[in-house]
Amino acid sequence: MSPRILAALFALSLSLAALAQDRTGLxxxxxxxxxxxxRAKKVxxxxxxxxxxxxxxKPQVQASGTIREWGSNYFAxxxxxxxxxxxxxxxxxxxxxxVHMHTALEAAPALATGVADLxxxxxxxxxxxxxxxxxxxxxxxxxxIATGSYDVPGWSPALAIVTNKDNPIAQLTVQxxxxxxxxxxxxxxxxxxxxxxxxxxxxxxxxxxxxxxxTGKWKEAPIHVYGLNLxxxxxxxxxxxxxxxxxxxxxSLQEYANYAxxxxxxxxxAEQLMLDLAKDPLGIGYSGAMFLNPGTKMLxxxxxxxxxxxxxxxxxxxxxxxxxxxxxxxxxxxxxxRPVDPKLKEFLRFVLxxxxxxxxxxxxxxxxLTAAAVQEQLKKLE
Numbered sequence: 001m002s003p004r005i006l007a008a009l010f011a012l013s014l015s016l017a018a019l020a021q022d023r024t025g026l027x028x029x030x031x032x033x034x035x036x037x038x039r040a041k042k043v044x045x046x047x048x049x050x051x052x053x054x055x056x057x058k059p060q061v062q063a064s065g066t067i068r069e070w071g072s073n074y075f076a077x078x079x080x081x082x083x084x085x086x087x088x089x090x091x092x093x094x095x096x097x098x099v100h101m102h103t104a105l106e107a108a109p110a111l112a113t114g115v116a117d118l119x120x121x122x123x124x125x126x127x128x129x130x131x132x133x134x135x136x137x138x139x140x141x142x143x144x145i146a147t148g149s150y151d152v153p154g155w156s157p158a159l160a161i162v163t164n165k166d167n168p169i170a171q172l173t174v175q176x177x178x179x180x181x182x183x184x185x186x187x188x189x190x191x192x193x194x195x196x197x198x199x200x201x202x203x204x205x206x207x208x209x210x211x212x213x214x215t216g217k218w219k220e221a222p223i224h225v226y227g228l229n230l231x232x233x234x235x236x237x238x239x240x241x242x243x244x245x246x247x248x249x250x251x252s253l254q255e256y257a258n259y260a261x262x263x264x265x266x267x268x269x270a271e272q273l274m275l276d277l278a279k280d281p282l283g284i285g286y287s288g289a290m291f292l293n294p295g296t297k298m299l300x301x302x303x304x305x306x307x308x309x310x311x312x313x314x315x316x317x318x319x320x321x322x323x324x325x326x327x328x329x330x331x332x333x334x335x336x337x338r339p340v341d342p343k344l345k346e347f348l349r350f351v352l353x354x355x356x357x358x359x360x361x362x363x364x365x366x367x368x369l370t371a372a373a374v375q376e377q378l379k380k381l382e
Contacts, residue, residue, distance in 0.1 A: 039152065039153065039154060039155075039365075040074075040077035040078045041078065041079060042364070042365075043362075043363070043364030043365075044149070044151075044152050044364050044365050045149075045150075045314065045361070045364045045365070045367070046364065047314060047318075047361075049318065049361050049367075049368055051354050051357050051358055051361070051368055052354070053371040054352075054353060054354035054357055054368075054369075054371055054374055055352075055353055055354060055374070055378075056353060056354050056355065057091065057349060057350045057353035057354070057355050057356065059091055059092060059346060060345075060346065060349070061342050061346065062092065062094065063092050063094065063095050063342045063343035063345075063346045063347075064094035064095060064343065065094075065095060065096070065343045066095075066096045066097065066098050067095060067096070067097050067098070067117050067118060067343055067344065067347060068098045068100070068115065068116050068117045068118070069081070069097060069098070069099045069100065069101060069116065069117070069118050069119075069120065070100045070101065070106050070107055070110035070111070070115065070116035070118075070119050070120070071101055071103075071104055071106060071107030071110070071116070071118075071119045071120035071121045071331075072101060072103070072104040072107065072120040072121055072122070072328065073101055073102050073103055073104075074154055074155055074156075074328075074365075075101050075120050076099055076101035076102075077101075078155075078363050078365060079362075079363050080359060080360065080363040080365075080366070081099065081101065083359035083362060083363060084347075084350070084351060084356060084359055085097050087350070087355060087356075087359065088346075088347055088350045091350070092343075092346055092347075092350075095343050095346070095347065100116075101120060104120070104121045104122055106119075107119035107120060107121035107124075107128070107331065108121070108124055108128035108129075108131050108132055108331075109131065111132060111140060111331055111332070111333060112131045112132045112134075112135040112136070113135070117332060117333075117341070117344055118330045118331070118332055118344060118347075118348075119140075119330065119331040119332070120145075120328070120329070120330055120331075121328070121329055121331060122156060122233060122237075122326065122327070122328060122329070123236075123237070123240065123327070123329070124140070124142075124191075124331065125236060126189050126191075126192060129191050129192050130192050132331075133192060136333060136335075138335065138336055139191065140331045140332065140333060140334075141331065141332050141333070141334040141340070141380060142329050142330075142331050143329055143330045143331075143332070143348055143352075143377050143380060143381070144327050144328075144329055144369065144373060144376075144377050145328060145329060145330050145348075145351050145352070145369075145377075146327070146328050146357075146360050146366035146367065146368065146369065147317060147318060147320060147325055147326075147327060147366065147367040147368070147369060147373075148317070148325055148326030148327055148328060148366060148367070149317075149365050149366055149367060150289060150312070150313065150314045150317045150318075150367070151288060151289040151290040151314075152290070152365045153268065153288065153290060155365040155366055156326035156327065156328055156366070157288040157289070157290065157326065158288070158289070158312050158317050158322060158324055158325045158326060159234065159237060159238060159241070159286050159287075159288070159324040159325075159326070160286065160287055160288055160289050160292075160298045160299075160312050160324075161177065161284070161285075161286055161298065161299045161301060161324070162274065162277060162284070162285050162286065162287050162292070162296050162297065162298055162299070163277070163283065163284045163285075163296065163297060163299065164277055164278060164279075164280055164281045164282075164283055164295060164296060164297075165278075165294070165295055165296055165297045166281045167209075167218075167281055167282075167283075167284075167297075168214060168218070169209070169212060169214065169284075169299065170299060170300065171299055171300040171301070171302065171309040172212070172299055172300075172301060172302070173301070173302045173303075173304060173305050173307075174241065174242055174301065174302070174303055174304065174323060174324075175304065175305060176206060176212065177242045177301070178200065178204070178242050178243060179204050179205055179206030179211075180206045180212075180223055180225065180250070180284060181225055181227065181238070181242060181243075181249060181250055181253070181286075182200070182205075182242065182243050182246065182248055182249060182250065183202070183205060183248040183249060183250055183251065184199075184200065184201055184202040184204075184205070184248065185198070185199050185200060185243065185246040185247075185248040186199045187199045187245075187246065188239075188243055188244040188245030188246035188247075189245040189246075190240075190244070190245050195244065195245065198243070198244035198245055198246055199246070205250075206223065207222060207223055207250075207252075208220055208221060208222055208223060209221045209222075209223060209282070221282050222252075222282060223252075223282065223283075223284060224252065224254070224280055224282045224283040224284070225249075225250045225252050225253045225254065225283075225284060225285070226253075226254050226256070226273050226276065226277055226283055226284065226285030226286075227249070227253050227254070227255060227256070227273075227285060227286060228255065228256055228257070228269050228270060228273070228286075229255050229256065229257040229269065230247075230249070230255065232257075232269070234270070234286070237326060238286055241323070241324055254276075256269035256270070256272050256273045257269050268291070270287040270288055270291050271287075271291040273285050273287050273291075274287050274291040274292065274293055274296050275293065277295070277296050278293050278294070278295025278296050279295070289312055298311065298312055299311075301322070301323055301324055302323070303323040308321075310322045310323065312324070314367075317367060318367040318368065318370075319370060320370055320373065328366060330348060330351070332344055332348075340381050345381050348377075348381060349378065349381065352369070352374050352377055352378055357369055357374070
């Protein structure tokens with residue numbers, strides 16, 4: 001059967017499957033809530049990370065006041081935030097916490113309207129960054145506090161590039177991923193700044209497996225591109241990593257979205273993508289390691305041509321050598337040239353300390369930072 005006929009039949013099967021899916025927004029939300037709450041207290045990783053090179057927390061000042069925390073529910077629903085606050089309070093007893101961590105979607109508005117001191121979040125979107133800048137006329141201070149997980153849904157799992165197990169491709173560069181998943185563009189946004197140098201021409205498109213060096217029956221075969229709905233956070237993360245902030249995708253992109261099954265359980269887009277990819281030898285997509293199945297495999301990725309190809313694993317994500325990991329942050333307001341509020345600075349120094357990062361390891365979902373990453377963040381607080 002020719003590749004074109006195979007592609008047409010597969011597209012038809014996807015359309016028929018979609019008809020049986022309930023995508024009512026509130027039903028999906030209810031299913032998501034139940035899905036996340038079942039993981040919040042679970043310890044997924046017990047790896048004994050060596051954190052001896054991280055600085056131990058020693059108070060620079062005895063701070064006081066209340067820290068108002070808003071943003072990501074993943075900190076509050078797990079044990080992590082309580083671990084941090086309990087340990088910090090023993091060393092800074094005059095600092096209290098007022099916690100409103102329900103969703104990352106509240107982080108930027110809470111910070112921009114002045115009701116939050118710290119906003120826990122993934123990378124702010126363009127609109128969120130713009131909201132804050134319109135309110136304060138400067139950028140928020142972003143402090144990296146943990147590396148995302150390897151394979152825990154919800155806890156910022158790394159992006160895995162995946163193919164059918166029968167596809168001979170084993171490794172790709174980020175530049176090749178841009179050619180496969182992307183399209184011609186005139187630039188891309190980093191924060192709220194437009195970068196025309198992030199543009200690329202249509203000549204850089206990669207649309208057949210032969211363009212990636214495969215031969216024989218693969219040479220003229222089209223590449224079938226799978227991805228998540230472009231409103232999803234993982235799609236935006238992919239755009240930042242691979243398209244340098246651009247938003248032009250391959251014209252053949254097959255998108256997936258979460259839906260609620262007949263029993264009310266969450267049917268995860270990334271998992272549905274993997275199930276379809278297992279049936280399509282010509283497909284390639286991005287998903288998470290937790291959704292691998294016997295018909296799929298992950299590829300090693302090089303950050304740029306000539307650099308090492310690194311496969312995703314618990315170790316390569318924690319040591320930050322895998323180029324498609326995710327991160328989580330605390331955002332705060334800091335007027336350029338002025339010092340950080342002492343109570344916020346002390347708490348952030350604690351989170352970045354050996355004790356703070358040990359709490360991340362104890363919680364067992366996010367991954368502790370490396371010494372180099374910690375030192376880079378501490379410099380931002382000075």
